[in-house]
Amino acid sequence: MHAAPLPIYPVSAIRDLEALAIPGAMPPLMERAGEAAATLALSLLKTPAAVLIACGPGNNGGDGFVMARLLRDAGHAVHIAFAADPERLPADAASAHAAWLAAGGETLPELPPTPPGGWALVVDALFGIGLQRPLEGRYAEWIDSLNTQPCPRLALDIPSGLDADTGRCLGPCFAATHTLSFIALKPGLLTLDGPDQCGLVQVAALGLDPQALLPAPGHSIAPGLFETRLRPRRRNSHKGSHGDVAVIGGAPGMVGAALLAGRAAASLGAGRVLVGLLDPSALSVDPLRPELMFRTATALLEGPLPNALVVGPGLGQSDNAGRCVDQAIGLPVPLLLDADALNLLALSAARQETLARRQHPTLLTPHPAEAARLLACGTTEVQADRLAAARRIARRLQAWVVLKGCGSIVAAPDGAWWINSSGNPAMATAGMGDVLSGLVGTLLAGGWNAGEALLAGVHLHGCAGDHLSATLNIDSGLLADEMSTAARHCFNAWIRPPTMRDTATWDGPAHP
Numbered sequence: 436m437h438a439a440p441l442p443i444y445p446v447s448a449i450r451d452l453e454a455l456a457i458p459g460a461m462p463p464l465m466e467r468a469g470e471a472a473a474t475l476a477l478s479l480l481k482t483p484a485a486v487l488i489a490c491g492p493g494n495n496g497g498d499g500f501v502m503a504r505l506l507r508d509a510g511h512a513v514h515i516a517f518a519a520d521p522e523r524l525p526a527d528a529a530s531a532h533a534a535w536l537a538a539g540g541e542t543l544p545e546l547p548p549t550p551p552g553g554w555a556l557v558v559d560a561l562f563g564i565g566l567q568r569p570l571e572g573r574y575a576e577w578i579d580s581l582n583t584q585p586c587p588r589l590a591l592d593i594p595s596g597l598d599a600d601t602g603r604c605l606g607p608c609f610a611a612t613h614t615l616s617f618i619a620l621k622p623g624l625l626t627l628d629g630p631d632q633c634g635l636v637q638v639a640a641l642g643l644d645p646q647a648l649l650p651a652p653g654h655s656i657a658p659g660l661f662e663t664r665l666r667p668r669r670r671n672s673h674k675g676s677h678g679d680v681a682v683i684g685g686a687p688g689m690v691g692a693a694l695l696a697g698r699a700a701a702s703l704g705a706g707r708v709l710v711g712l713l714d715p716s717a718l719s720v721d722p723l724r725p726e727l728m729f730r731t732a733t734a735l736l737e738g739p740l741p742n743a744l745v746v747g748p749g750l751g752q753s754d755n756a757g758r759c760v761d762q763a764i765g766l767p768v769p770l771l772l773d774a775d776a777l778n779l780l781a782l783s784a785a786r787q788e789t790l791a792r793r794q795h796p797t798l799l800t801p802h803p804a805e806a807a808r809l810l811a812c813g814t815t816e817v818q819a820d821r822l823a824a825a826r827r828i829a830r831r832l833q834a835w836v837v838l839k840g841c842g843s844i845v846a847a848p849d850g851a852w853w854i855n856s857s858g859n860p861a862m863a864t865a866g867m868g869d870v871l872s873g874l875v876g877t878l879l880a881g882g883w884n885a886g887e888a889l890l891a892g893v894h895l896h897g898c899a900g901d902h903l904s905a906t907l908n909i910d911s912g913l914l915a916d917e918m919s920t921a922a923r924h925c926f927n928a929w930i931r932p933p934t935m936r937d938t939a940t941w942d943g944p945a946h947p
């Protein structure tokens with residue numbers, strides 16, 4: 436069994452879920468949320484300790500009051516900072532506040548001074564999915580102060596100040612080491628600033644089965660999504676069984692990009708990899724990867740059709756590059772456009788119309804700047820709502836799209852979407868995108884459909900980066916060309932039957 440994707444609900448859908456779940460929910464959801472938070476807190480606290488909980492004016496504050504009561508019952512010295520008007524708390528939060536006072540607890544209108552031994556835990560129960568604008572004044576000051584505490588910092592539901600739908604810090608934002616999100620994941624936990632602000636994310640479903648109440652609008656990416664493809668190769672197969680990938684790119688000065696894509700494709704097991712370069716004076720062999728076959732871009736586009744075509748790595752934006760893109764769009768093969776092929780696409784409405792009418796699978800792999808060009812807007816607008824941007828491109832161009840970056844978004848032409856959580860900032864180096872294109876190209880050439888190939892390629896690429904960061908023990912300085920063998924290692928771990936995954940004979944090298 437491979438890991439299953441997790442459901443993700445934007446705020447509007449969480450509100451719908453709450454409305455479906457709340458009638459008859461006993462104990463009330465807030466009680467369950469506070470209890471789940473207390474359980475997590477207890478796992479972080481060893482001996483009776485000083486805990487600070489900052490409670491806000493809404494139901495997120497209510498979760499904090501419930502948690503406080505339970506931690507106090509467990510023998511911890513719990514201090515609550517609460518500056519709002521108790522008369523204006525929503526009903527459930529008002530009950531939780533009253534129960535806290537009835538249990539002998541008190542609230543302070545300001546953050547108390549740090550006790551001599553320091554706080555053992557600080558909890559952000561200020562704002563959850565009801566955040567409407569940037570935090571300012573007292574709450575902004577509280578956040579700044581809480582963020583300096585050198586102890587575990589736990590956010591309830593979502594770090595205060597983070598937009599739950601977009602992952603954008605609206606202003607000052609709680610920097611959690613742990614986030615316990617209620618009912619289900621929200622997109623903002625997983626993309627843009629979310630992963631930095633949330634720390635370790637855990638979900639407390641509060642006894643609900645969200646998917647049974649309301650189908651999830653989106654999902655995380657996990658191998659369970661494409662597990663029917665994760666099978667060992669048939670012994671009776673040959674290179675023709677695994678497909679030809681052609682990579683078109685490599686204009687003068689950028690040949691390396693095409694090589695990176697080609698090498699990645701070969702390492703993942705493409706039957707054959709052909710590289711069509713635009714640079715007429717480039718090498719005709721890659722001495723470090725002599726398996727690659729070199730052609731001119733023109734010859735490759737006019738020759739026998741490959742099983743998948745990747746156009747863009749190091750392509751440049753010359754007239755010749757434009758002709759290659761136009762020709763590629765017209766070919767009856769699965770087509771992945773990356774890098775300058777996307778920029779050339781953005782330059783021509785006619786090209787976009789032709790692309791949207793293709794009868795064969797089309798995949799687009801923009802980073803935020805390329806996405807902005809495709810949408811004729813600024814990168815800031817793309818990053819302000821990455822999910823919306825990816826979905827808009829996918830719908831408009833009737834293509835499978837990955838909007839790359841921290842928490843890559845995959846969007847389907849029909850509006851479906853996924854968020855990837857593998858990968859890390861060591862991967863923020865030149866050439867990483869070229870490697871992704873090569874990996875996805877190989878899966879396409881192997882007969883995977885566009886959605887499976889893109890979801891798997893994106894997840895695999897991140898897993899390879901994580902694997903390298905862990906085995907080489909590096910946070911910085913990951914080289915794109917190192918990724919190919921790591922992707923090979925991770926992919927082989929996926930396709931091995933479970934009985935063979937742990938045996939020495941079948942395990943890959945510790946340092947691929």
Ligand SMILES: NC(=O)C1=CN([C@@H]2O[C@H](COP(=O)(O)OP(=O)(O)OC[C@H]3O[C@@H](n4cnc5c(N)ncnc54)[C@H](O)[C@@H]3O)[C@@H](O)[C@H]2O)[C@@H](O)CC1
Pocket residue numbers: 453457464465466468491492493494495496498525561562563564565566567568569570571574591592593617
């Ligand atoms: N409704 C439910 O059944 C459940 C809700 N839960 C909790 O309830 C939270 C949502 O509660 P609410 O809808 O009350 O929202 P919040 O508690 O997130 O905040 C809403 C309050 O904050 C104010 N506010 C928003 N932005 C502000 C800003 N920048 N500065 C100052 N005030 C601001 C609003 O006017 C409102 O009074 C969830 O995140 C979760 O923690 C959980 O108890 C699980 C169950």
Ligand SMILES: Nc1ncnc2c1ncn2[C@@H]1O[C@H](COP(=O)(O)OP(=O)(O)O)[C@@H](O)[C@H]1O
Pocket residue numbers: 774801802839840841842843857858859860861862863864865866867868869870871896897
């Ligand atoms: N901070 C990060 N977290 C996760 N993945 C990242 C991060 N930075 C970069 N990546 C991944 O590395 C790749 C970079 O692609 P791209 O920006 O096109 O690079 P290039 O154009 O140099 O090849 C993308 O797949 C992206 O998602």
Ligand SMILES: [K+]
Pocket residue numbers: 495559560561562563590591592593594595
């Ligand atoms: K919070």
